Amino acid sequence: xxxxxxxxxxxxxxxxxxxxxxxxxxxxxxxxxxxxxxxxxxxxxxxxxxxxxxxxxxxxxxxxxxxxxxxxxxxxxxxxxxxxxxxxxxxxxxxxxxxxxxxxxxxxxxxxxxxxxxxxxxxxxxxxxxxxxxxxxxxxxxxxxxxxxxxxxxxxxxxxxxxxxxxxxxxxxxxxxxxxxxxxxxxxxxxxxxxxxxxxxxxxxxxxxxxxxxxxxxxxxxxxxxxxxxxxxxxxxxxxxxxxxxxxxxxxxxxxxxxxxxxxxxxxxxxxxxxxxxxxxxx
Amino acid sequence: xxxxxxxxxxxxxxxxxxxxxxxxxxxxxxxxxxxxxxxxxxxxxxxxxxxxxxxxxxxxxxxxxxxxxxxxxxxxxxxxxxxxxxxxxxxxxxxxxxxxxxxxxxxxxxxxxxxxxxxxxxxxxxxxxxxxxxxxxxxxxxxxxxxxxxxxxxxxxxxxxxxxxxxxxxxxxxxxxxxxxxxxxxxxxxxxxxxxxxxxxxxxxxxxxxxxxxxxxxxxxxxxxxxxxxxxxxxxxxxxxxxxxxxxxxxxxxxxxxxxxxxxxxxxxxxxxxxxxxxxxxxxxxxxxxxxxxxxxxxxxxxxxxxxxxxxxxxxxxxxxxxxxxxxxxxxxxxxxxxxxxxxxxxxxxxxxxxxxxxxxxxxxxxxxxxxxxxxxxxxxxxxxxxxxxxxxxxxxxxxxxxxxxxxxxxxxxxxxxxxxxxxxxxxxxxxxxxxxxxxxxxxxxxxxxxxxxxxxxxxxxxxxxxxxxxxxxxxxxxxxxxxxxxxxxxxxxxxxxxxxxxxxxxxxxxxxxxxxxxxxxxxx
Numbered sequence: 022x023x024x025x026x027x028x029x030x031x032x033x034x035x036x037x038x039x040x041x042x043x044x045x046x047x048x049x050x051x052x053x054x055x056x057x058x059x060x061x062x063x064x065x066x067x068x069x070x071x072x073x074x075x076x077x078x079x080x081x082x083x084x085x086x087x088x089x090x091x092x093x094x095x096x097x098x099x100x101x102x103x104x105x106x107x108x109x110x111x112x113x114x115x116x117x118x119x120x121x122x123x124x125x126x127x128x129x130x131x132x133x134x135x136x137x138x139x140x141x142x143x144x145x146x147x148x149x150x151x152x153x154x155x156x157x158x159x160x161x162x163x164x165x166x167x168x169x170x171x172x173x174x175x176x177x178x179x180x181x182x183x184x185x186x187x188x189x190x191x192x193x194x195x196x197x198x199x200x201x202x203x204x205x206x207x208x209x210x211x212x213x214x215x216x217x218x219x220x221x222x223x224x225x226x227x228x229x230x231x232x233x234x235x236x237x238x239x240x241x242x243x244x245x246x247x248x249x250x251x252x253x254x255x256x257x258x259x260x261x262x263x264x265x266x267x268x269x270x271x272x273x274x275x276x277x278x279x280x281x282x283x284x285x286x287x288x289x290x291x292x293x294x295x296x297x298x299x300x301x302x303x304x
Numbered sequence: 305x306x307x308x309x310x311x312x313x314x315x316x317x318x319x320x321x322x323x324x325x326x327x328x329x330x331x332x333x334x335x336x337x338x339x340x341x342x343x344x345x346x347x348x349x350x351x352x353x354x355x356x357x358x359x360x361x362x363x364x365x366x367x368x369x370x371x372x373x374x375x376x377x378x379x380x381x382x383x384x385x386x387x388x389x390x391x392x393x394x395x396x397x398x399x400x401x402x403x404x405x406x407x408x409x410x411x412x413x414x415x416x417x418x419x420x421x422x423x424x425x426x427x428x429x430x431x432x433x434x435x436x437x438x439x440x441x442x443x444x445x446x447x448x449x450x451x452x453x454x455x456x457x458x459x460x461x462x463x464x465x466x467x468x469x470x471x472x473x474x475x476x477x478x479x480x481x482x483x484x485x486x487x488x489x490x491x492x493x494x495x496x497x498x499x500x501x502x503x504x505x506x507x508x509x510x511x512x513x514x515x516x517x518x519x520x521x522x523x524x525x526x527x528x529x530x531x532x533x534x535x536x537x538x539x540x541x542x543x544x545x546x547x548x549x550x551x552x553x554x555x556x557x558x559x560x561x562x563x564x565x566x567x568x569x570x571x572x573x574x575x576x577x578x579x580x581x582x583x584x585x586x587x588x589x590x591x592x593x594x595x596x597x598x599x600x601x602x603x604x605x606x607x608x609x610x611x612x613x614x615x616x617x618x619x620x621x622x623x624x625x626x627x628x629x630x631x632x633x634x635x636x637x638x639x640x641x642x643x644x645x646x647x648x649x650x651x652x653x654x655x656x657x658x659x660x661x662x663x664x665x666x667x668x669x670x671x672x673x674x675x676x677x678x679x680x681x682x683x684x685x686x687x688x689x690x691x692x693x694x695x696x697x698x699x700x701x702x703x704x705x706x707x708x709x710x711x712x713x714x715x716x717x718x719x720x721x722x723x724x725x726x727x728x729x730x731x732x733x734x735x736x737x738x739x740x741x742x743x744x745x746x747x748x749x750x751x752x753x754x755x756x757x758x759x760x761x762x763x764x765x766x767x768x769x770x771x772x773x774x775x776x777x778x779x780x781x782x783x784x785x786x787x788x789x790x791x792x793x794x795x796x797x798x799x800x801x802x803x804x805x806x807x808x809x810x811x812x813x814x815x816x817x818x819x820x821x822x823x824x825x826x827x828x829x
Contacts, residue, residue, distance in 0.1 A: 121590050
């Protein structure tokens with residue numbers, strides 16, 4: 022069996038900070054693969070570099086045995102991408118967005134129209150197909166983004182946090198579509214930090230931490246006889262000892278009358294710095 | 305008092321937090337600071353110079369200046385909504401604050417800052433310029449503070465009352481287009497001066513009379529009067545400030561509990577398929593279809609196109625007037641040619657940063673763009689869409705400009721030259737689009753066309769485009785200036801040549817730096 026995705030020493034740094042420090046990611050063809058890791062582990066950076074959206078500082082990435090940066094025409098025809106953040110062409114309607122992305126890839130118009138209608142039906146978006154994407158909810162955006170990524174029938178699908186902020190009904194639709202997709206022999210790679218979901222859907226797991234792959238393989242092998250969550254916490258060092266010593270004031274038994282009113286607001290309840298820090302950081 | 309101190313602190317922390325870690329923002333802030341200090345000093349100085357004028361004229365001037373400030377405070381924060389985090393009351397709605405304290409706090413927050421301070425200083429300049437005697441000084445001091453408070457409270461009332469609408473997508477779309485009117489207003493003095501309304505003193509007198517009984521007029525008159533009448537005017541003014549403040553508090557408490565009614569989305573019309581009738585099925589038709597939709601639906605495109613046409617019309621009026629006056633009637637065809645070409649350039653210059661408006665959604669193009677050729681197709685589609693709309697507009701401009709300058713024979717050369725200029729502009733634009741790309745912020749305001757920290761790129765991009773266009777236009781500018789109008793026949797071909805070469809070069813550079821292009825246009829705004 023060939024590998025759908027294989028990277029060697031993929032490396033990316035932003036200034037002094039190394040985001041991805043030599044990742045050797047392997048995903049066999051036909052698998053439903055989960056890329057898991059804590060925030061800041063380098064998942065998004067890795068996926069961006071494999072899909073040609075970010076230039077690596079070093080290393081190689083191959084999709085279906087083709088070099089991502091040398092054989093761009095073939096690689097880009099084979100991959101479907103749903104990046105993080107989901108910025109779509111906001112001023113097109115859902116249907117127009119599908120038509121555009123299909124025809125941009127050179128698929129004949131008649132085919133595009135048919136496939137778009139199918140996808141809209143399956144994604145339960147037929148009712149909102151003529152509304153502008155800018156007015157869509159998060160779940161609808163993920164679904165239309167996935168539809169656009171599937172329209173040209175890719176062999177490998179890259180999804181960055183596809184279930185984040187999605188309601189259970191939409192999530193169910195998404196998983197059904199993805200399971201059908203992998204059942205036909207295509208590959209899905211998605212990043213997530215919801216372990217239950219990964220455990221339920223995936224047959225292959227890659228665990229990232231601090232810019233490295235720390236474990237990789239079939240789900241059963243990686244988790245052993247523990248749950249994936251426990252394995253994950255053990256791998257990335259998430260075990261905390263005595264983490265509850267500092268929060269002695271927290272909880273109902275400590276609730277005094279003076280904390281209920283707005284009387285001491287000036288001194289405590291409105292820390293300007295907290296508001297400011299949130300606004301000052303780039304998203 | 306603690307509320308005042310707290311909110312002043314909050315505002316200062318927000319200002320400081322915005323500057324942390326980003327050199328270009330720090331430089332921008334220093335620039336703003338220097339500008340504000342200079343303007344405040346200059347304003348104060350000019351206001352104190354008013355003392356040299358006769359007393360009634362001085363009063364009139366102060367009335368007009370105060371009214372100008374008041375209107376400015378009403379409009380500018382609205383257009384720059386989003387620059388100040390303390391303006392949006394929704395951010396504070398979860399804190400246990402009574403409406404009164406919230407109002408006091410937000411008033412403090414809006415009074416804290418560089419521009420409010422500058423306004424206060426310039427407003428106080430009227431004291432030096434107008435007040436007479438100790439009584440006048442005392443009355444004047446109160447009047448200045450009241451006028452300042454009025455500016456703030458009115459501006460807050462308007463932003464708060466509209467903040468619900470401003471948070472919806474539609475409201476922001478409308479507001480973005482409203483930014484054009486600032487461009488128009490900036491042209492107003494130019495038009496006025498050109499149309500010889502007459503004696504500037506009479507204009508001043510008329511304007512001052514019109515605003516004599518406006519709140520700002522009351523404040524100005526109170527300073528100049530300084531006696532019992534002045535005191536009465538102050539009382540009225542104070543009442544007005546309180547009334548506006550009360551309205552603002554009402555609006556504030558309403559805004560805090562009103563639901564966000566932003567998702568009443570309308571459907572779009574079905575495609576007409578017009579493009580597909582003229583173009584073969586394929587990526588090119590897809591790009592043209594999408595671009596035409598974007599020009600129609602995206603407010604930033606609407607602003608661009610609208611202002612291109614408006615600026616050309618304004619240019620036509622002011623040039624036509626001044627040249628018509630000096631030469632007494634008959635003007636050569638060069639005027640129509642010049643006007644149509646400038647219109648074409650304004651339209652083409654919008655493509656000088658073709659990927660800026662697509663912004664972060666550009667990844668959808670990038671994951672589909674596997675070769676230099678498909679990048680070229682993308683540029684071609686954009687140019688075709690642009691030209692399809694520009695052609696009728698240019699026809700209109702050339703006809704209007706020729707008839708306006710009394711030279712109907714100039715229509716054809718003007719139109720040909722316009723097409724040539726369009727081609728040159730698009731060709732140069734496709735190179736600047738890929739060499740100096742920058743993010744165009746979602747919310748256009750009248751003051752900045754680039755994401756924070758990319759002002760330099762925006763400037764370099766438009767300067768580069770202008771220089772390139774000027775250099776490439778020389779082969780036609782020189783003969784036309786010499787009167788050889790017939791060279792216009794060649795202009796469309798030359799334009800097409802430049803466009804083709806520019807597109808090829810742009811695609812070559814652009815395809816090689818796709819990831820960099822994505823990064824440059826996906827900056828947070």
